[in-house]
Structure formats: structure tokens, C-alpha cells
Amino acid sequence: MSTPIDGTGVVPLDRGFFGHPRGLSTLFFTEMWERFSYYGMRALLTLYMTSKAVDGGLGFSEAYSSAIYATYVSSVWYLPLVGGWLADKFLGARRAVLIGGIIIACGHYSMAIDSQPTFFAALILIAMGTGLLKPNISTMVGQLYEPEDKRRDAGFSIFYMGINLGAFISPFVTGFLAQSAYFKRIIIGIGLNPAKSWHWGFAAAGVGMTLGVIQYVLGGKRLQDAGKKPIKESTAKGSQKLDLITIALSVVGALLGAGFGYRFDAGWVSVPFWTVCGYFIGYLGGTTRLLKGDELKRVLVIFILVMFSVIFWMTYEQAGSSMTLFADRLTRNEVFGWTFPSSWWQSVPAIFVIILAPIFAFIWQTMGDRQPSSPAKFAFGLLFAGIAFAVITLAASFTGAGRVSPWWLVVVYFIQTMGEMCLSPVGLSTISKLSPVRMVGLMMGVWFLSISIGSYIAGRTTQLFEKGTPDVLTRAFGIFAGITLAAALLLALLTPLIKKMTPRANAS
Secondary structure: OOOOOOOOOOOOOOOOEOOEOOHHHHHHHHHHHHHHHHHHHHHHHHHHHHOOHHHOOOOOOHHHHHHHHHHHHHHHHHHHHHHHHHHHHHHOHHHHHHHHHHHHHHHHHHHOOOOHHHHHHHHHHHHHHHHHHHHHHHHHHHHOOOOOOOOHHHHHHHHHHHHHHHHHHHHHHHHHHHHOHHHHHHHHHOOOOHHHHHHHHHHHHHHHHHHHHHHHHHOHHHHOOOOOOOOOOOOOOOOOOOOHHHHHHHHHHHHHHHHHHHHHOOHHHHHHHHHHHHHHHHHHHHHHOOOOHHHHHHHHHHHHHHHHHHHHHHHHHHHHOHHHHHHHHHEOOEEOOEEOOHHHHHHHHHHHHHHHHHHHHHHHHHHHHHOOOHHHHHHHHHHHHHHHHHHHHHHHHOHHHOOEOOHHHHHHHHHHHHHHHHHHHHHHHHHHHHOOHHHHHHHHHHHHHHHHHHHHHHHHHHHHHHOOOHHHHHHHHHHHHHHHHHHHHHHHHHHHHHHHHOOHHHOO
16 A cells, blocks of 8 residues: 555555555544534434424425435435446546445435425435445445455444444434424524524535545545545456346336335335335345355345344434434423434434444354354344333333323433344445355345335325324334344244354355
8 A cells, every 4th residue: 555665575554544545534524524414414304394394394294204214314324326327437446435425414414494495305305325435435445455454344344333423422412403402592592593503404515525525535644555546347258248038127117116116115206215125125136046055045045134134224214203202292301301303313223333332243253153143142132122011012102191202212212222223234234145156246235225114104104104103113112122022033933043044154
């Protein structure tokens, strides 16, 4: 990476950022500010859509808000597949990250304008920009290190902390501007409408992304050659080509998905998600239909784990939908007599990740060969997610007597985060190990699609609050808890079979 400074011909390692390449600092802060903008806006999104017009919100029904939110958050997970492809073929990762960051900032500033057209335009822009930035910035982190560099895993851990640092800080900033009585009094004092404080919060998210873009440009030299050029596809005889059957299945799947979403879900709002799902089902059917032997076993194991991944994320991602409204409408948002904005709850999972991530890493490392297998860790993740929803089910049953203690949500988010530590990092590692070499990108796409599907289901739960009675919520949360706990038990029973299906070198 660096030029030799002596006559030995040995290139010294770049250790300018806490023993890591200096370029890691540029990518760390870019991702931190991007996550600041994303989670800062997400903390307000459901609340803004469901608030009455007189309170500065859009006045959407819970059902309509749930469809919009679900479509948006699911797109944030499937558009990176397109963004990664564009970077590989045309843009290069470095340019894709820059363009993505600018588009994201424009989206947040669009949301700072009080109108419905700019609101919908903002969601589209943010989703498109995230699709460009999210996969390619991770690619560049890897390119900072030589393949044999032992600092690589630690570098990704530092990068992961940047993600959670941005997610932790942002709801405090945007929530204060959008919801706090103190800031509303400041607005009144300068002659502005306090009901429009939502847009100050959205603008703050845009400022955060702008800071990220500025420091990305200024720190570009630290990146050296990382992400500069598109990756040229091999033209060797073994390179994979699309066949007519795969193309036909993909097109038919997309059309059927679009029709299903329009007819049976929420009309045109749901069409993008269902089109993508239909396309991927068709594409996967085409590309995997001829697999045999070891490759077939690997892909079947991945598909099994992905199905359980959907169940996990459909509960975990309710933090931005049903849990947000539970915090806003049914929780006493005060500590020792001090009232705080309900959007601040979005910071709680991030701080638990920051605390628990090194603990779980230490546990797995200490256990060594005695640690649970990957499917068993998935089962533990589902178990924790199911227990968390059993807790929120119990809390919902008490809401008939009024708002419940904030400690219920603290416990729920703590248990959920333990589940995330068992499943999320393990999922990425397992997919990368099991995937046939020629299908690694596709199988990673399948993993992200599972998060997208789970996020869509989670987003649709906002409509539970259309009635919002204790009985309705208790029954709904109880169903989610039951499904997740049953999935944990089923996966635990299937684990021996999955381990037999898994090639021995990857059985852990």
C-alpha cells in the first residue's frame, strides 16, 4: 500500500489509524454519519406519518403508514444488490459511495420540506442513495488490507462500531429537535410554528450526511487505490452466463409478484417489494436448478437458515414500527420525573450492541471448538427474539390500566440484542463459508433479501395500532412470540440434520 522507505524492498504497513490503515478513519466516519442520518430519520418516520396534521404530521392512517414504512425499509435492504452491481460494472466503489452519499443528503433535505410530494421523493432518494453507499463502503474496507493481513477482522469490527455509534447518537439529536418541548419553545420564540419541528429533525439528518460526504472527499487520499475502478468481469470459459430459462423465470416471477402485491396487499405502494421478491424467486429457481452434490447441499442449508432469518428480522425490525408506537402511546417516557422524547428509544438497541458485541466475541473466542454450531447459534437468536416478544406481550396486557413503565422496553431491547449477537454476525459468516465459490454474491443477496422480507413484515405491524386495544396488541404480540419460539424449537431439532448436510470443513 505504501512506498518503501528503505532499501529492503519491504512495504511498511499503514498503521495511521489506531494501528490500521488511515483510510479506515475516512470510511469509519462516512459510515457513522450515514447511519446517523438513516437512524435519525427512521426514529421519526412512523411518528411523523401517523401524527395528526394539526400536530405537524401527515395524518396518515396506521394501515397506510405501515405500507409506506414497510416498502421503504425493505428497499433499503434489496437496493444494495443493484448498487453493488453498478459499482462492479460501471462506477467503481469509491464513486458509488460519493454519489450515494450526495443522493441520501438530498433525500433528507427533501424531507425537511413540508409537503407530501417532497416526502415521497425523499424516501425514494434515501433508498436509492443507501443502495449505492451501503454495499460499496464495506467493499472498500476490505480493499484497505492485503488478503493475508491479520488486521482485517479487527478493522471490520472497528467499522461496525462506527455504524452503531451513528445509530446511537442520531435519535437523541433528531428526536430533540422534532419532539422536545424545550426546542418547541425556542421555535415559538423566533416566531415559527412549533408543529413544524419534525422537519428540523429531518434536516439534522441531512446535515449529518453532508458532514459525512465532506469528510469523505477530504479524506479521499487516505483511501489510496481502494474502490477506484470497477471490477472487470472475467471472460474465461468458466464464467457464468444467464440462460433463457433463468431470464423467463425471473420475468414471470416479477410479474406475478407485482400482481400479488397490487391485488392482495396495499395496492401500488406494495408493488415494488413484491416485484423484487417474485424476481428473486424466479432467478434463484433458474440459477440453482442444475446444482448437484456438494453444491446443492450447501445451497439447501443456506435456504433453510435464510427462512429462519426472515422470522428473526420480522420481530427485531419492529423497533421502527410497532415498538415505536408502543413507546410513544403506551409507555411512560420519563425517568426520575424527567420526560424525554419517545424517539430516543431508537438509541437503546445501538448502545446494547456496543456493549454486548465485544462480550459475545470474547465468549465465542474463549469457547473455541466448544462453541455452538452456526445453526445452534441461529436457534439461540430466535429463542432470545421470542422471549423478548413474550415480554412485550405481557407489557401490552397491562396497558389497559394506562401507560406502562419504561423498563419493559429496556428489557425487551436488551434481550433482542442478545439475539442479534447470536444471529446477525454469524449469518454473514456462515453464508460466506457455505456458498459455492461461483455463487457467493448471489447467496449474499439471498441473505440481504431475508432481512428485506423480515423488515417488510415488521413494517406492516404498525397497522396493529389502528385499533390499538390491549386485547388486540396482546394477541398480536403473542402470535409473534409464539411463531418465533416455535421456529427456535424447530431449528434446534433440525440442527443435527443441517450439520449432516453441511460439508465437514464448514460444519461449524
